[in-house]
Amino acid sequence: QKEVEQNSGPLSVPEGAIASLNCTYSDRGSQSFFWYRQYSGKSPELIMFIYSNGDKEDGRFTAQLNKASQYVSLLIRDSQPSDSATYLCAVKGDSGYALNFGKGTSLLVTP
Amino acid sequence: DVKVTQSSRYLVKRTGEKVFLECVQDMDHENMFWYRQDPGLGLRLIYFSYDVKMKEKGDIPEGYSVSREKKERFSLILESASTNQTSMYLCASSFPQTTGNTIYFGEGSWLTVV
Numbered sequence: 001q002k003e004v005e006q007n008s009g010p011l012s013v014p015e016g017a018i019a020s021l022n023c024t025y026s027d028r029g030s031q032s033f034f035w036y037r038q039y040s041g042k043s044p045e046l047i048m049f050i051y052s053n054g055d056k057e058d059g060r061f062t063a064q065l066n067k068a069s070q071y072v073s074l075l076i077r078d079s080q081p082s083d084s085a086t087y088l089c090a091v092k093g094d095s096g097y098a099l100n101f102g103k104g105t106s107l108l109v110t111p
Numbered sequence: 112d113v114k115v116t117q118s119s120r121y122l123v124k125r126t127g128e129k130v131f132l133e134c135v136q137d138m139d140h141e142n143m144f145w146y147r148q149d150p151g152l153g154l155r156l157i158y159f160s161y162d163v164k165m166k167e168k169g170d171i172p173e174g175y176s177v178s179r180e181k182k183e184r185f186s187l188i189l190e191s192a193s194t195n196q197t198s199m200y201l202c203a204s205s206f207p208q209t210t211g212n213t214i215y216f217g218e219g220s221w222l223t224v225v
Contacts, residue, residue, distance in 0.1 A: 034213070043201055043216040044154075088154070090214075097142050097161055097207070098169060099214055103153035 002027040004091050006102035014110055019076040021105050023089030026070070032092040033065055033072045034099060039085045047074070047087075079109045114138065115217035117202050123223045130189040132220050134202030143185035144203040144214065145169075145177060154201065160185055161207065192224045 003026040013019045025033075032051055036044035050056045050063040050072065062075040076083055086106050090099040118133045136143065144159040146169075156169030158177040166177050174196060178186045185204075189196055202217040 043219045046213055046215070049213060093156075097167075097205075098144055098156050098159050100156075101146075101154040103151070 002030070002091070002093060002100055004089055004100050004102040006087075006089050006105045008103060009106040010108050011105055012108045012110060013079050015079060015081060017079050019079045019083065019107055019109070021074040021076075021087050021089075021107065023072045023074075023102055024070055025072070025089075025091045025100075027091065028067075028070060030070075030091045033063070034090040035061075035063060035074045036088040036090060036101075037085045038088060038104065044088055076107075079107075081109050081111055083107060084109050115202055115204050115215055117200075117217040117220045119220050120218065121221045123225060124189075124192050126193060126224055128189075128192050128224075130192050130222065130224075132187040132189075132200055132202070132222070134185045134187070134217055135183050136185075136202075136204040136215075137183065138204065138206075138215075139182065140204035140215075141182070141207045142205045142214075143179065144205075145175075145185065145187045146201045146203065147171070147198040148201060148219075149198050157187065157200075189222075192222075194224050196222065197224045198222060 005024045034049045035047040038044040056063045060077045064073045086104040088104045089102040093100040114137045145157040146154045160179040176188045200220045203214045205214045
């Protein structure tokens with residue numbers, strides 16, 4: 001079983017600050033990495049994915065990947081109360097089809 | 112937009128009942144998945160299918176079976192429901208190998224077994 005680890009939080013940041021969410025994975029051969037956001041009582045929705053080492057930006061979100069350290073992160077700039085949710089890190093698994101998910105980090109953005 | 116529809120949103124079933132959870136996707140995706148999500152345990156893969164009539168076990172297949180007779184439909188079956196199967200069940204679908212296997216989820220089915 002390949003592991004995907006996230007700090008459960010809650011991570012509390014003030015409105016307008018940068019939220020930094022981290023994820024480590026055990027399978028060095030992993031190639032694809034995803035961030036999902038899940039509001040309470042709702043299903044996960046894709047924020048972004050990343051394959052290559054370095055940064056990938058999409059609006060207020062930046063994903064960072066370091067394969068040597070087996071580490072992927074998500075930065076949320078100018079955090080808003082509406083960003084308060086659980087953020088799930090996911091890695092493409094052994095099957096090549098399904099994703100292995102971390103347990104998620106709870107983010108709270110306070111006004 | 113990708114649409115994954117889970118027909119039953121909230122179900123209450125008795126121990127020992129046979130339960131069917133239905134999922135339909137409208138994007139002609141080859142891959143379909145069933146996950147369950149529990150507090151503190153995260154999302155765990157039950158079964159997936161990469162083609163019609165094909166199925167593969169995930170991490171926690173015990174107590175479950177699946178059926179995929181048509182490309183757009185993937186059913187999860189609990190042959191004899193037990194209280195430890197009380198959970199939120201998430202169906203998902205994806206194209207193979209494109210956009211990194213981005214998986215799109217349905218809205219979820221909340222199952223309570225009493």
